[in-house]
Amino acid sequence: MQSFVYHGLPSRVVFGQGTLSRLAEEIEQLGCRRALVLATPHQQEQAREVLEQLGERGAGLYAEAAMHTPVEVTERAMRVVEELGVDCTVAIGGGSTIGLGKAIALRTGLPQVAIPTTYAGSEMTPILGETRDGIKTTQRTLEVLPETVIYDVDLTLSLPAGMSGTSGINAIAHAVEALYARDRNPVISLMAEEGIAALARSLPVIAENPSDQDARSDALYGAWLCGSCLGAVGMSLHHKLCHTLGGSFDLPHAETHTIVLPHAVAYNAPAAPEAMVRIARALGCEDPAAGLFDLARAVGAPTALEEIGLTPGDVERATEIATRNPYWNPREVEAEGIHRLLHHALVGRRPASEKGAHR
Known part of the structure; x- marks a missing residue:
């Protein structure tokens, strides 16, 4: 067998049906108390339900995530992060939303919980792609790897x-x-x-x-x-x-x-x-x-x-x-x-x- 190097990435995965119910517990395990829920405009209502589920641990909602993680969208999200004094993000959705969570983490170091509702896979990667002036660039750094990923099969049942x-x-x-x-x-x-x-x-x-x-x-x-x-x-x-x-x-x-x-x-x-x-x-x-x-x-x-x-x-x-x-x-x-x-x-x-x- 040829020589190789394998490096396991430091993330926690919770997989199953009904696992979204464990979100508050997972946020507590991260030592966080004020979560900003992220979503696209299309998934805003679903994200609002997540925010309500968090109760006092939910600081607010930002539902402007967009494809290819435009830097101007991230900059608007950063203002919300600062105004609300959040200490973690919860991204529910596909690659667009999870990408926004990563972009915020890169700029702030805030822990992330990712709740994918598609099969894109961004939640398991230390990779961030951002678009500025029509050019998309990518970088690889552990700073953008979500700390916790919650896979809930129930959330994919409504995916067209x-x-x-x-x-x-x-x-x-x-x-x-x-x-x-x-x-x-x-x-x-x-x-x-x-x-x-x-x-x-x-x-x-x-x-x-x-x-x-x-x-x-x-x-x-x-x-x-x-x-x-x-x-x-x-x-x-x-x-x-x-x-x-x-x-x-x-x-x-x-x-x-x-x-x-x-x-x-x-x-x-x-x-x-x-x-x-x-x-x-x-x-x-x-x-x-x-x-x-x-x-x-x-x-x-x-x-x-x-x-x-x-x-x-x-x-x-x-x-x-x-x-x-x-x-x-x-x-x-x-x-x-x-x-x-x-x-x-x-x-x-x-x-x-x-x-x-x-x-």
């Missing part, structure tokens, strides 16, 4: 089937790239394959029956594993492309990941054969790129970037931004190949894994 599919495939993307990461290790690879398999078997069931509790539990379990992979090792081409498309073209996060992933896998396949075997095995298919595309179709997710707002004229600029400062990738990042990848993703062409031995 369409959003469940894209959110779940977004989570799968974390595990896929963990399998060919430069700093991959056997522990994370086991978690990655198990996470992909759990989501691949549960998402089609949820698409047919969103209230299936066993499938919801399986999907949330898979999302936790995939998020843990994202938090433990580096990401590559797929995440760079999605950060570019989201931050510079304002495309929706989960849908962008869902569409791009099969094409990124097809591009990297010849340089990461062992990873491709594990991805295919987890999906139960022969070609991992085509299998991911077919999974997206099976759950009713979009498969073309033009469906979510990218235009043919955007491809050139997206290629330039994505290749300017590329993340490490198992296959060399070449402008011509990335342009072709983005064009195929634009029109929704079903990909097939490339053959050869690119490095």
Whole structure:
């Protein structure tokens, strides 16, 4: 076996059904007394219920979280933090809300409780992506890792089937790239394959029956594993492309990941054969790129970037931004190949894994 380094991240995970009832207890365990509840405008009422549940431990509510964590939104939240004298945050929602909690933690050091209601996985990572002037940048630091994560399967039962599919495939993307990461290790690879398999078997069931509790539990379990992979090792081409498309073209996060992933896998396949075997095995298919595309179709997710707002004229600029400062990738990042990848993703062409031995 090759040498490796595994570093376990210091977070507490509470998983099950009805676990939201333990929120006040978890805040007390952190030694906190004045929690600011965070949410998007869409989840404001749910967040208000959480605030009421906290009673005297709830200091207030800020429900302006937005995709890609714009710095201007964070700056407004910081004023609320100061005015209310809060000593921790509680983020309930998906990656947008959890990202806001991380941005506040980076600036203040306040402890965080994350309560994910989607499968995005941000709650398990020490990674923060922020957008300023149309450019999204990311950083990795333990300062933004939530101290406590409460996974409550009941909170995902109302997640629309369409959003469940894209959110779940977004989570799968974390595990896929963990399998060919430069700093991959056997522990994370086991978690990655198990996470992909759990989501691949549960998402089609949820698409047919969103209230299936066993499938919801399986999907949330898979999302936790995939998020843990994202938090433990580096990401590559797929995440760079999605950060570019989201931050510079304002495309929706989960849908962008869902569409791009099969094409990124097809591009990297010849340089990461062992990873491709594990991805295919987890999906139960022969070609991992085509299998991911077919999974997206099976759950009713979009498969073309033009469906979510990218235009043919955007491809050139997206290629330039994505290749300017590329993340490490198992296959060399070449402008011509990335342009072709983005064009195929634009029109929704079903990909097939490339053959050869690119490095």
